Amino acid sequence: MIVYLARRILLAISVLLATIVLVFGLFFTGPAKDAVAYQLCGTHCTNARVKTINQGLGLNEPVVKQFGDYVKGIVVGRDITNNGSFVGHCDAPCLGWSYIQQESATTMIKQALPVTLAIVFGSAVIFIPGGLILGVLSGRTRGSPLDRIIVGVSQVIGNVPYYAVALIFNLYLIFDWHILPGTQYVPLTQNAGKWFIGFLGIWIIYGLFNSTYYVRFVRAFMINTLSADYVRTARSKGISERRVVWVHALRATFAPYLTLIGLDIGTSLSGAIFTEQIFGVQGLGLLAIRSLGQSDLPVISATVLVGAAFIVVANLIVDLLYVVVDPTVKLS
Template identity: 55%
Template sequence: MLIYLLRRIVLGVSVVTAAIVATFAIFFLGPSDPAGALCGRNCTPDRIATIEKSLGLDKPKVEQLVDYVGGVVVGRDMRAGGLVNHCDAPCLGWSYVQNRPVTDMVMQAFPVTASIVVGGVVVYTILGIGLGILCARFRGQWLDKVIVTISQVLGAIPYYVLAVVFFLYAMKFYGVIPQSSWTPLTQNPWAWFTGLLGVWLFYGTIASASYVRYVRASMIDVQGQDYVRTARSKGISERRIAVKHALRAAIAPFLTLLGLSIAAELTGAIYTETVFGLPGMGLLSINSFNNSDLPVISGVVVVSAALIVVANIIVDVLYGVVDPRVKLS
């Protein structure tokens, strides 16, 4: 187990390193023009040359890459507006639009996105697993048909359309649910909870639509296995068979989908944060794109790659914990 975990960590570090190099190459070594994007349309050649020097774009390409990768590991000195600013590790670059480290901006936005995702995961895990088990247990009956139909209808409507309708009618016009807002958990736990409650309920309910069908299919497949039929022949109750025997085997594929989904959502819930006005990583990416703030966009990409790698490692380890048939070696 330990050797397997160490191998996965080493592989994960190599993947993140490759993502850092690829991100730098795409944003700073490709056909893009960071200095021109920051300066604007009516920028003089002298001004562009000054910005390129501040960004370090006048250095050889290999030296730029070494500085960028080294900054992630040990930090680096960044020049901005004639001043030299030290960017502590992990340094993801410097935002010349807001004149602050990219790492600080990402770390400020990350708790918002993490709060949205964690609360939503709790909701859609409970709904997805619970309703999926019900559908499998009452397969072909009216309850199964109603739940599956609702999940298919929710999955067929674009997410952002449902988000706008929910925000306008449930929060803004009728006030059925408290309007979304962001307050740090450490500052006011109750305001943090009430400000995100409606987002959790909406996001979790919509996301659970696909998980319901996935869990249903896995449970139906597992219930036909020999060990489930053996447990049923021994007189064990259907509820215990579903929870203790069938669900444990059916949950393993669900974990893979869940882990990758969480990683993807943590990289920036763009629609959710934009519609509900929450200053997370998704909204940070959109604003940085509009401002042509390439260092911030590249920093979000690097963090996203790291989150996906970590999620994969956690899922692989949980596989061996949840499913006794899986041996990690």
């Protein structure tokens, strides 16, 4: 067990290190290496000017040296200089420096991250149990009116692009009918109540939309499991049907459900662009989009690195939880 833990953590760390190398390689070498200079000199760029800027920022140094600086920045932070003069300090973990914003990418991410975390984990509180419970209900009553309603609604909602659903729900539920409170971002530390109310609409709409997908997954899995031999064995013990479904059949659903959810959460933590845009809150998604628009490569690379880190961590957590829900995993 401890060995398994250690091996998984070791694996996660090595994947993270590889990601850092990869991100650096993609964004600071090759065709991307002059991006910062082009960004700074805009339309007046000449090769000579690019060269001068690069020289001033130390971007013409050997790749190995630059990578060393990059890693050093991540670990202990670093000073940003132009032609030897101090521009700013990039605190650890320094994921990059935006020359346009004159700000550390880490600071920008720190501002956006609480929004994204709140969106994803808040809605997870709705869609994790929602998908599971509705999926089980639907699966065990296959063909019944209840099943048809659940499947029908989730099909309709799930098959419309998310931004359309979010927009329509936002317009009707929040603006027109005032069923849900208006959305805004108030930092949790500032006012917990306003923070909660500000996110409530997002959680419900984003959570419900996500549930539709998990409902269909759990339902399909449940239908399969309910005809499994071991469920038949459970039934032939003379235990109640409720116990057969909610203990025996559901137990088998946990492991794959957990995997699916864990990886999805990991992915969505790199930003929920549509949600942030439609509901007017600034998360990682909008940060990434804005940086893309400005070709602010250091910030883009930072968001990529953070997104990758979330996926690695999510994978790790899924792996570790897996040991709890699936005892067969220890050996394989």
